[in-house]
Amino acid sequence: MASNRVEILKSMLEQKPDDGFARYGLAMEYVRLGELDTAVEEFARLLSYSPGYAAGYFHGGQTMEKLGRIEEARELYRKGIEVTTASGDEHTRSELMGALGMLS
Secondary structure, X not given: OHHHHHHHXXXXXXXXXXXHHHHHHHHHHHHHHOOHHHHHXXXXXXXXXXXXXXXXXXXXXXXXXXXXXXHHHHHHHHHHHHXXXXXXXXXXXXXXXXXXXXXX
């Protein structure tokens, strides 16, 4: 079933590569499957297509932390804080600040 979800999401993205919801779903599915390097690649694609997709910064940073890529996680959290500050997304901004604070 898991690979079926991946295939469905990939198929959706073939139709519309900039679909933020599908791209985020694919990245999260890779996290769930333990394919963290692939998940990080998908989070990067997500944020290149949809730089305002705030959850991508948080979960992308969390995934980088799991891989031991701490400085890259910090940078992603910082960028996410900038984006959420500009958009007024206080909830996600607070989560990002908390995650960044945990790395300090």
